[in-house]
Amino acid sequence: MRRDAVENREALLAAARIELNLDADAPLEAIAARAGLSRRSVYGHFATRDDLLRELITSGATRVAGAVAGVDHEHPVVRLALIASRLWREVEDIRVMAVFAVRGPLKGLTADALAPLRARVAEAIAEGARDGSVRGDIPVARLARLVEDAALSALAEASTDAMPGPAAHRLVMLLVLGTVGLSADAAAALIDSHPELDWS
Amino acid sequence: MRRDAVENREALLAAARIELNLDADAPLEAIAARAGLSRRSVYGHFATRDDLLRELITSGATRVAGAVAGVDHEHPVVRLALIASRLWREVEDIRVMAVFAVRGPLKGLTADALAPLRARVAEAIAEGARDGSVRGDIPVARLARLVEDAALSALAEASTDAMPGPAAHRLVMLLVLGTVGLSADAAAALIDSHPELDWS
DNA sequence: ATTATATTGCACACGACTGTGCAAGTTACG
DNA sequence: CGTAACTTGCACAGTCGTGTGCAATATAAT
Numbered sequence: 023m024r025r026d027a028v029e030n031r032e033a034l035l036a037a038a039r040i041e042l043n044l045d046a047d048a049p050l051e052a053i054a055a056r057a058g059l060s061r062r063s064v065y066g067h068f069a070t071r072d073d074l075l076r077e078l079i080t081s082g083a084t085r086v087a088g089a090v091a092g093v094d095h096e097h098p099v100v101r102l103a104l105i106a107s108r109l110w111r112e113v114e115d116i117r118v119m120a121v122f123a124v125r126g127p128l129k130g131l132t133a134d135a136l137a138p139l140r141a142r143v144a145e146a147i148a149e150g151a152r153d154g155s156v157r158g159d160i161p162v163a164r165l166a167r168l169v170e171d172a173a174l175s176a177l178a179e180a181s182t183d184a185m186p187g188p189a190a191h192r193l194v195m196l197l198v199l200g201t202v203g204l205s206a207d208a209a210a211a212l213i214d215s216h217p218e219l220d221w222s
Numbered sequence: 223m224r225r226d227a228v229e230n231r232e233a234l235l236a237a238a239r240i241e242l243n244l245d246a247d248a249p250l251e252a253i254a255a256r257a258g259l260s261r262r263s264v265y266g267h268f269a270t271r272d273d274l275l276r277e278l279i280t281s282g283a284t285r286v287a288g289a290v291a292g293v294d295h296e297h298p299v300v301r302l303a304l305i306a307s308r309l310w311r312e313v314e315d316i317r318v319m320a321v322f323a324v325r326g327p328l329k330g331l332t333a334d335a336l337a338p339l340r341a342r343v344a345e346a347i348a349e350g351a352r353d354g355s356v357r358g359d360i361p362v363a364r365l366a367r368l369v370e371d372a373a374l375s376a377l378a379e380a381s382t383d384a385m386p387g388p389a390a391h392r393l394v395m396l397l398v399l400g401t402v403g404l405s406a407d408a409a410a411a412l413i414d415s416h417p418e419l420d421w422s
Numbered sequence: 423a424t425t426a427t428a429t430t431g432c433a434c435a436c437g438a439c440t441g442t443g444c445a446a447g448t449t450a451c452g
Numbered sequence: 453c454g455t456a457a458c459t460t461g462c463a464c465a466g467t468c469g470t471g472t473g474c475a476a477t478a479t480a481a482t
Contacts, residue, residue, distance in 0.1 A: 024427055024480050046325065049469060061470095063429050071470070125246070157406035160393070164383065168375060168397065175371035179364060193360070197368065201397070203406030206357035224450055224457055249439060261440095263459055271440070 031067045033057040038078055039114045046121045050074075075128055082115030083135030090139055098150035099202065099212065103219050105143060106173055106198040110191045113177050120174050143169060147202065157203030165202070172201040188221035195219060231267045233257040238278055239318050246321045250274075275328055282315030283335030290339055298350035299402065299412065303419050305343060306373055306398040310391045313377050320374050343369060347402065357403030365402070372401040388421035395419060 037056035041048040050071060054061045068074040089108040095101040109116060122132045144166040150156030160168070176197040180190030192213065199209035213219045237256035241248040250271060254261045268274040289308045295301040309316060323332045344366040350356030360368070376397045380390035392413065399409035413419045 026480070027428060030428085047469095051469085060430055062431070062472095065471070066428065069471090159396070159406060159410060164379060167379060171375035171378075172372065172401075175368060175375070178371075179367060183364065196359070197401070200400050200403070201372075203400070205405035205408060206359060206403030208405060210359060226450065227458060230458085247439095250441095251439080260460055262442095262461070265441070266458070269441090 027067075030057065030059060030063070034059065034064060034067055034074070035078060035081070038074060039118050042075075042078075042121060043114075043117050046125055072128070075122070076131065078115075078118055079122065079128065079131055079135055082112070082119055085115055086112050086119075086136075087138055090142060093142075095218075097155065098146040098153070099155045099199065099204070100216055100219070101146045102143065102150070102169070102198055102202060103195045103213065103216070105139075105146070106194045107191060107219055109173060109177070110180075110194050113181055116174070116177060117181070140166065140170070150202065169198055169201050172197045191221050227267075230257065230259060230263070234259065234264060234267055234274070235278060235281070238274060239314050242278075242321060243314075243317050246325055272328070275322065275326075276331065278315075279319055279322060279328065279331055279335055282312070282319050285315055286312045286319075286336075287338055290342060293342075295418075297355065298346040298353070299355045299399065299404070300416055300419070301346045302343065302350070302369070302398055302402060303395045303413060303416070305339075305346070306394045307391060307419055309373060309377070310380075310394050313381055316374075316377060317381065320377075340366065340370070350402065369398055369401050372397045391421050 034053065034057045038048075038053045041053045041056055045052075050064050051061045053074075054064050064074070068077070086109070089112050090105055093101060093104045093108060095104055119132050119136060122128045123136070144162060147156055147165055147169065148162045151158050151162060157165070173194055176190075176194040179185070180193060185193070195213055196206070196209050199212065200206065204212065234253065234257045238248075238253045241253045241256055245252075250264050251261045253274075254264050264274070268277070286309070289312050290305055293301060293304045293308060295304055319332050319336065322328050323336070344362060347356055347365055347369065348362045351358050351362060357365070373394055376390075376394040379385070380393060385393070395413055396406070396409050399412065400406065404412065
């Protein structure tokens, strides 16, 4: 295998990440173009369109899983904020997976890939609901989905509006904490009192 | 014009509302089938596919505008909750428009249709930020978009999970108020202390 | 330099969907 | 009734996307 071949493969994946965020079913033509290749060449790297998507989703899932893996904290709410914080680094992958979470025949794949992350979130919420640090007026499963939505809309806002890094990072945490029941002030105080939630 | 003709026209619009929520670019075949018509007949009512969508969006926008028109209250936060409350009645239309708000070539149309509603929300937020009842750590325009997202995800949750009416109605308000800075408890208290926010 | 490896352009088959024309059928309505 | 309004089925053209075959060309690597 040649060096430029693997570079082009990466370029295709990167291009797909961008292009699929703009249009969930962007033609291969567009993806290839952004990668500086011809449509025909795509088939030298991926047998079918679905193969490309599959690779995007699974590789994305691994990165996300890695980013969230080390997260741990005794207070479930801080844990949620930490997860949100780590997620910020993986925006592109996250958004690609979000796009396919609802639509298309790949939604099963996406769901599987995101399962571990969702489990961690649900667990933290359940724990927080038990000790009173998280609202108890919404069933855990439903609240978990809503938290996911909140994080997603913060991430979307961050990347469409080209927010400066620290602001976007903080926004994601603020929204997650707000959804979980904290007031704006309480959320801000919590973030400021925990150095591990700082922008680094 | 015959009576059954206008009935079929309505049936087509209703079918489109359902089918387009399942799949944003559902084929006319599917829509026609759900309406109990043949694909060919659709063209007896709408010149093109876009005409159908246009009608859906604009008629939906008018309903929503009407629902929100009468809303007024001295406290901006209560006003936001009221808007959220009224929105709940129009879920179906809202969701169709939400689908096309992001994707598709009609997003401009949708944006225009939703403009008045967005203006009201932004205004209430700005007013609240001035008198301190709404968080001030997020720029008004951005917060308005985030509130919109929150409402949308609540509405989505409500209609996919088949929640009972009152619960869904309350959820929409809770999420909007939470996004705007209130704690879960404060939001619940506010809703309970204002009879006009009750489920009717 | 020579060779294995990649990329390209073009042609083609295939499928899904839109939009149109037209003749034959069905149904509401006066 | 009987007629005008509506629906249907089918055939067809046009568009856009995928996936493949192949010959020509460019490029990395030894």
